[in-house]
Amino acid sequence: xxxxxxxxTDDKSKEPCAFCKKIMPFWNWLESRFGLLTCMDNxxxxxxxxxxSCLRVLSSTIAFAVFVQVMTGFVMWLSYSANAxxxxxxxxxxxxxVTLGWLLRGIHHFSAQVLVAACLIYIIKMILVGxxxxxxxxxxxxxxxxxxxxxxxxxxxDLLRWDQNSLAATQVRxxxxxxxxxxxxxxxxxxxxxxxxxxxxxxxxxxxxxxVFGGGFIVLLFLHGWVWYRSADQDKLGDVPxxxxxxxxxxAPKVKFRPGQCLRNAIGWTIFMAIVLGLVFHFGQxxxxxxxxxxxxxxxxxxxxxxxxxMDAFEAARPxxxxxxxxxxxxxxxxxxxxxxxxxxxxxxxxxxxxMPFTGRVKILHAFNVCLxxxxxxxxVWLTYSSYARDAKDESYLAAWEQDETxxxxxxxxxxxxxxxxxxxALFMVKNDWVLQGPKIYSAQCASCHNLTDAEGKxxxxxxxxxxxxxxxxxxDWIAGWLDSKTIKSDAYFGKTKFVNGTMVKxxxxxxxxxxxxxxxxxxxxxxEGQDMVxxxxxxxxxxxxxxxxxxxxxVVDGVPEGVPEGFKEAFSVTLSCANCHQFYGMxxxxxxxxxxxxxxxxxxxxxxxxxxxxAKFYGxxxxxxxxxxxxxxxxxxEIEMVSKWLKEAASK
Amino acid sequence: xEETRVCPCxxxxxxxxxxxxxxxxxxxxxxxxVPGAVAAFSGGFxxxxxxxxxxxxxxxxxxxxxxxxxxxxxxxKAIIADKQDGWTKYSNVPVGAVWLRxxxxxxxxxxxxxxHNGCFIAFDPDGxxxxxxxxxxxxQLDGKxxxxxxxxxxxxxxxxxxxxxxxxxxxxxFKFGCEEKIAQA
Ligand code: FES
Numbered sequence: 001x002x003x004x005x006x007x008x009t010d011d012k013s014k015e016p017c018a019f020c021k022k023i024m025p026f027w028n029w030l031e032s033r034f035g036l037l038t039c040m041d042n043x044x045x046x047x048x049x050x051x052x053s054c055l056r057v058l059s060s061t062i063a064f065a066v067f068v069q070v071m072t073g074f075v076m077w078l079s080y081s082a083n084a085x086x087x088x089x090x091x092x093x094x095x096x097x098v099t100l101g102w103l104l105r106g107i108h109h110f111s112a113q114v115l116v117a118a119c120l121i122y123i124i125k126m127i128l129v130g131x132x133x134x135x136x137x138x139x140x141x142x143x144x145x146x147x148x149x150x151x152x153x154x155x156x157x158d159l160l161r162w163d164q165n166s167l168a169a170t171q172v173r174x175x176x177x178x179x180x181x182x183x184x185x186x187x188x189x190x191x192x193x194x195x196x197x198x199x200x201x202x203x204x205x206x207x208x209x210x211x212v213f214g215g216g217f218i219v220l221l222f223l224h225g226w227v228w229y230r231s232a233d234q235d236k237l238g239d240v241p242x243x244x245x246x247x248x249x250x251x252a253p254k255v256k257f258r259p260g261q262c263l264r265n266a267i268g269w270t271i272f273m274a275i276v277l278g279l280v281f282h283f284g285q286x287x288x289x290x291x292x293x294x295x296x297x298x299x300x301x302x303x304x305x306x307x308x309x310x311m312d313a314f315e316a317a318r319p320x321x322x323x324x325x326x327x328x329x330x331x332x333x334x335x336x337x338x339x340x341x342x343x344x345x346x347x348x349x350x351x352x353x354x355x356m357p358f359t360g361r362v363k364i365l366h367a368f369n370v371c372l373x374x375x376x377x378x379x380x381v382w383l384t385y386s387s388y389a390r391d392a393k394d395e396s397y398l399a400a401w402e403q404d405e406t407x408x409x410x411x412x413x414x415x416x417x418x419x420x421x422x423x424x425x426a427l428f429m430v431k432n433d434w435v436l437q438g439p440k441i442y443s444a445q446c447a448s449c450h451n452l453t454d455a456e457g458k459x460x461x462x463x464x465x466x467x468x469x470x471x472x473x474x475x476x477d478w479i480a481g482w483l484d485s486k487t488i489k490s491d492a493y494f495g496k497t498k499f500v501n502g503t504m505v506k507x508x509x510x511x512x513x514x515x516x517x518x519x520x521x522x523x524x525x526x527x528x529e530g531q532d533m534v535x536x537x538x539x540x541x542x543x544x545x546x547x548x549x550x551x552x553x554x555x556v557v558d559g560v561p562e563g564v565p566e567g568f569k570e571a572f573s574v575t576l577s578c579a580n581c582h583q584f585y586g587m588x589x590x591x592x593x594x595x596x597x598x599x600x601x602x603x604x605x606x607x608x609x610x611x612x613x614x615x616a617k618f619y620g621x622x623x624x625x626x627x628x629x630x631x632x633x634x635x636x637x638x639e640i641e642m643v644s645k646w647l648k649e650a651a652s653k
Numbered sequence: 654x655e656e657t658r659v660c661p662c663x664x665x666x667x668x669x670x671x672x673x674x675x676x677x678x679x680x681x682x683x684x685x686x687v688p689g690a691v692a693a694f695s696g697g698f699x700x701x702x703x704x705x706x707x708x709x710x711x712x713x714x715x716x717x718x719x720x721x722x723x724x725x726x727x728x729x730k731a732i733i734a735d736k737q738d739g740w741t742k743y744s745n746v747p748v749g750a751v752w753l754r755x756x757x758x759x760x761x762x763x764x765x766x767x768x769h770n771g772c773f774i775a776f777d778p779d780g781x782x783x784x785x786x787x788x789x790x791x792x793q794l795d796g797k798x799x800x801x802x803x804x805x806x807x808x809x810x811x812x813x814x815x816x817x818x819x820x821x822x823x824x825x826x827f828k829f830g831c832e833e834k835i836a837q838a
Pocket of ligand 1: 772
């Protein structure tokens with residue numbers, strides 16, 4: 001093997017410096033084993049046309065973006081768990097617990113988006129300046145493949161965070177595979193690792209993301225660099241100009257790769273990173289009401305944990321921005337079979353792009369290629385814009401998003417509160433959280449009969465209310481309504497139930513008549529008696545309101561509950577004859593059974609009533625249509641507890 | 654100093670002996686690859702080869718008829734069955750869902766999956782219609798398409814029977830994106 005005496009023998013000024021001379025054995029070793037110096041030398045000796053023109057900055061920026069992807073992606077891989085029960089959890093950990101994890105995720109996510117855009121601009125620019133023609137056809141094809149691989153990496157990477165949105169959106173898009181005849185179904189099953197989304201889908205998507213699309217992109221990039229390096233040699237370029245601009249004319253002044261181009265490349269990288277950081281921070285700022293924690297404010301989106309339960313439908317599934325144009329296009333061309341739209345038309349367009357290096361040699365076809373590219377770009381931008389514009393006005397879409405965002409915030413608050421995620425996963429925490437589940441259970445079960453609406457009709461609206469309105473349930477005003485003859489007969493109380501003709505309503509009417517009679521009587525004694533009754537009624541309302549606010553049952557000492565005012569017993573049993581029917585801490589002996597008022601409307605009482613309204617303690621056999629949720633197996637004990645807790649909490653607001 | 658290149662075909666060797674050696678090398682190499690390839694192939698294509706158990710369409714008891722509102726307001730009910738998720742087996746979890754509608758004593762059932770592309774169809778109480786949130790396909794309460802929509806067919810109705818006051822539904826999923834209603838294997 002020939003030993004190198006100096007690096008460049010042909011030029012005296014390039015004599016190696018003293019230091020390099022000293023380590024010459026090392027340089028020689030590098031050269032003999034890898035041929036590195038010759039390669040570097042060749043690279044540095046290459047000359048380029050002056051100016052910013054052409055594609056060099058862009059392609060080096062793409063390479064830089066890939067480097068950033070590999071670096072951040074690998075570190076996230078160290079903490080990621082591809083399992084349906086822990087994928088979201090591990091991403092949550094990266095986003096919120098890992099030091100600067102939100103920045104890591106943010107950079108990885110947004111630089112991927114910028115990378116897709118950069119690949120697209122690279123291809124478009126190649127076509128516009130005519131740099132795609134033979135002998136650069138392979139460079140052009142590789143660029144197109146790189147674009148597709150970048151999209152593939154985005155599609156597969158999107159699912160990995162395993163939140164409601166990414167699951168729902170991926171479920172829709174993978175089903176487009178099924179449109180393919182014969183191979184559609186096998187492909188679908190291969191991608192999913194079975195018939196439905198599961199842990200196996202995550203393991204596969206992770207492997208595809210890193211191994212196929214990520215790794216493939218790097219291979220393509222190296223190939224691209226190699227082929228480009230070879231064809232950059234003017235000899236091999238033939239007489240096809242890189243670009244029609246002045247700077248690219250064969251006799252235009254040339255610059256060397258180093259240092260001019262190096263500097264330009266570095267500026268390109270810096271601009272790239274600035275855009276990425278801008279995105280990382282920009283999307284953080286737009287959410288109002290988010291606690292000031294970087295993990296919640298900045299970086300890539302993380303919605304509420306994905307649920308494959310068909311009852312938890314996510315109603316705002318949309319593709320990522322890069323596919324929005326395609327999405328809108330299928331929406332607008334309804335009626336045309338989707339197979340034609342998705343595969344035939346887009347396939348034809350892709351084919352036209354692939355043959356461009358050949359067609360581009362004919363002048364008029366080059367013009368066609370340019371028009372096709374620009375036209376497609378314009379249409380896509382317009383479609384993308386109109387898709388976003390429509391969603392911005394779609395109330396149910398916005399509501400679904402908001403719901404998901406609220407849920408995500410609540411889960412993270414829960415996790416903070418508990419100091420970590422439950423061993424059964426975040427979804428388990430969601431499912432057992434009264435704040436999140438209460439309103440859902442209420443809407444599904446209670447809201448078909450009960451209104452929960454204020455005087456203006458706002459709240460949880462029931463289409464055909466047929467049971468008491470539960471707005472401000474258990475508050476003083478609400479309880480007082482039961483002891484007023486007008487309200488108790490109204491639709492907000494017993495109006496629409498069979499109890500409107502029952503004993504309670506009759507007794508209340510009777511009581512009120514008597515109070516009015518006594519108060520209007522000429523005799524002082526009667527007036528006093530009337531006033532006593534009014535006082536007794538108010539006392540009972542006070543006592544019941546206190547009951548509703550109890551968090552633990554009262555202690556009963558010698559048959560008397562602690563903390564109940566002195567006069568209550570007389571008011572309840574003598575002044576007003578409530579005790580004829582109602583029980584209170586076992587103090588009385590009611591003749592006929594009605595609802596037991598011990599702990600009335602408190603959380604525990606509400607829970608017991610919801611569980612079994614048919615119990616003798618409550619409406620017993622008199623119950624009017626309300627399901628016995630516990631014994632009938634409609635709701636679990638946990639669900640009953642959650643909806644009761646929520647109802648109490650909603651009332652106090 | 655262009656070197657004349659060997660024609661790539663000649664790499665197989667010029668003499669008979671060389672040719673035989675080359676063929677033997679190829680054969681042995683291939684044989685050595687086979688076991689690994691077979692294992693990789695069968696493992697990789699496992700999801701396809703795993704045939705799904707076809708059989709009777711299973712029937713599910715979705716609860717008492719009296720629990721459904723009589724005015725025809727649709728109610729979403731879960732189909733509870735066992736589910737295999739990768740290597741994990743879950744018993745009694747929701748594996749699907751249906752929209753149930755009761756008018757008087759008549760009950761109709763629809764799979765919640767949209768025939769277009771399998772999103773979950775929602776009920777829009779204000780418009781009194783079904784709406785698929787993914788590509789805005791609308792359906793009337795009887796499952797018929799409402800106006801022109803991206804969905805290739807009406808909502809997938811399911812067989813319902815009311816026995817002893819309980820609603821039984823024969824639950825199955827259908828293929829997406831095609832005009833005819835074809836049961837999924
Ligand atoms: S999946 Fe329902 S409209 Fe597309």
